[in-house]
Amino acid sequence: MRSINDTIAVETQEKQRLLDLTSCVKQKVGASGIQNGVVGLYSQHTTAAVFISECQAALSHDIMEFFTDAVSDQYPYRHNSPEFSDCDRKNAASHLRALLLGQSVLIPVVEGKPVLGQFQSVMFAEFDGPRRRALHLQILGD
Amino acid sequence: MRSINDTIAVETQEKQRLLDLTSCVKQKVGASGIQNGVVGLYSQHTTAAVFISECQAALSHDIMEFFTDAVSDQYPYRHNSPEFSDCDRKNAASHLRALLLGQSVLIPVVEGKPVLGQFQSVMFAEFDGPRRRALHLQILGD
Amino acid sequence: MRSINDTIAVETQEKQRLLDLTSCVKQKVGASGIQNGVVGLYSQHTTAAVFISECQAALSHDIMEFFTDAVSDQYPYRHNSPEFSDCDRKNAASHLRALLLGQSVLIPVVEGKPVLGQFQSVMFAEFDGPRRRALHLQILGD
Numbered sequence: 001m002r003s004i005n006d007t008i009a010v011e012t013q014e015k016q017r018l019l020d021l022t023s024c025v026k027q028k029v030g031a032s033g034i035q036n037g038v039v040g041l042y043s044q045h046t047t048a049a050v051f052i053s054e055c056q057a058a059l060s061h062d063i064m065e066f067f068t069d070a071v072s073d074q075y076p077y078r079h080n081s082p083e084f085s086d087c088d089r090k091n092a093a094s095h096l097r098a099l100l101l102g103q104s105v106l107i108p109v110v111e112g113k114p115v116l117g118q119f120q121s122v123m124f125a126e127f128d129g130p131r132r133r134a135l136h137l138q139i140l141g142d
Numbered sequence: 143m144r145s146i147n148d149t150i151a152v153e154t155q156e157k158q159r160l161l162d163l164t165s166c167v168k169q170k171v172g173a174s175g176i177q178n179g180v181v182g183l184y185s186q187h188t189t190a191a192v193f194i195s196e197c198q199a200a201l202s203h204d205i206m207e208f209f210t211d212a213v214s215d216q217y218p219y220r221h222n223s224p225e226f227s228d229c230d231r232k233n234a235a236s237h238l239r240a241l242l243l244g245q246s247v248l249i250p251v252v253e254g255k256p257v258l259g260q261f262q263s264v265m266f267a268e269f270d271g272p273r274r275r276a277l278h279l280q281i282l283g284d
Numbered sequence: 285m286r287s288i289n290d291t292i293a294v295e296t297q298e299k300q301r302l303l304d305l306t307s308c309v310k311q312k313v314g315a316s317g318i319q320n321g322v323v324g325l326y327s328q329h330t331t332a333a334v335f336i337s338e339c340q341a342a343l344s345h346d347i348m349e350f351f352t353d354a355v356s357d358q359y360p361y362r363h364n365s366p367e368f369s370d371c372d373r374k375n376a377a378s379h380l381r382a383l384l385l386g387q388s389v390l391i392p393v394v395e396g397k398p399v400l401g402q403f404q405s406v407m408f409a410e411f412d413g414p415r416r417r418a419l420h421l422q423i424l425g426d
Contacts (some may be wrong), residue, residue, distance in 0.1 A: 001321075001425075001426065003320040003321060005320075005392065012202060036147075037145060038282065040390065042368070042391065044400065044404060045401055046337055046401070046404055051241060052245055057220075058221045058226035058227040059220070059221040059237060061220045061221075061226075062219045062237075062238070063237070066213070069348070070212075070354075075350075078341075078343070078345045079342045084341070084342035086343040092343060092346045095337065095338065095343060095346075097144030099337060099385060100384060102244065104389075106247075106390060107184065108145075108280040112404075115186065116186065117187055117188070118186075120187075124320065134290060136392055136399050138322070140424075141143075142143065174334060178289075180422070189423070193383060195330055195383060196330045198363065199368070200362035200365070200368035201363040201379060203362045204361045204362055204363050205379070205380065205383070208355070208380050242384060243383060244386065248324065249326065250289065250326060250420055252287075252289050252422075257289075257326065258328065259330070262329075262330055276322060283287065284285065284287070
């Protein structure tokens, strides 16, 4: 079994932003030469998410609006209080949104390609930008 | 390392429905002959979920009711609006419910069996039925 | 490819509790001698969660408060009703909180170490304690 490790760099200019990483993941799987196994994409950050969804502008808007509503920015989070936390960024809501969406995906690789469905894209969600992020990509297989 | 890929077909008659796939997953792991590794079940769809839970009628009812309440059908989603989306199905809520529950599970295989706990079942949730779905099953190991 | 299977035992005295398992996971990966592969931690329980987050007392408080608010204990769950369920523990909310957070994590192992980010810890959340739990740890690789 081979294990190939790589990085996908992403950069955002906004506080919250969705990016489609599908073509980048597919390209790296193809270049690896691995025919059968799995590809994993892991955020090494706690205020960003990696997940699978349909990539459509209207739906992406709905997803970000849903998680913004589901996790209020206004709640008196201890993580945002100088009394309890020395974190400079008041980003408790960003942490909670990332927890709800998840921080990694694992996709089977068959005949050299990730088996994504017709409407599935590999998505990255920034919840505490603007930031530069490095995502760990791993391809395991033969 | 061997990589075995298979499909589990599911079909629902209702808009929303939970199905227990545990016996099917266990049977396919047993038939594979793989003794040590992992088994993954992946939905290749964006409005259905795969997850692990206790399979009990009362709890299944609660799970579906919780996600139906947590993600309103009535919200003015852009994905459901002809102004923003050409999607025929007004299924933004189905996407969001699937995102919250997750679309894949990975379970260690030890001595030829998935190491599910006493009360754990592999569950499928349809959020946009009635539909026929194909789930990708992968067993990796030796 | 080698497959190493182990258990992490956790014990809580409270109904709900977060525990940091990072040092234990790192120690077991180091002791395995596996240089490249993945490490997975799987809860075999349906009312506890395993996930990745920043381990900070203020944020841990916020996380538990968020999930306690998001999933009401007071809702008339069927799983908690003697009419529909023979479950002794009225723990429907515990199930739902575990489903939202997730029950397993998988982390790439590179050069003998899990590739956790600077602020990432492997966390366990008990939602139906006090309990003793056994978590399945699996390291796959070479």
